[in-house]
Amino acid sequence: MLDNPKDGAVDTVSLRLLNLETGIERLRDTGVAVGNPPPISGFDTLRIATLTVPDGNTLNLLEGE
16 A cells, blocks of 8 residues: 655555564564554554654554454
């Protein structure tokens, strides 16, 4: 899923994972700083972890709906 097109460019990529915790753990194991996903008001199961990749773009990792 690509988000926020600006002048033909994309600055955010969102990926849906089956297991967000495993994805976060794997990234942290390689030295990537990933914060804990905050609760999202109005959603029972949706969780999103956001990080900035080296080129300055945003990567969202999502689990749930």
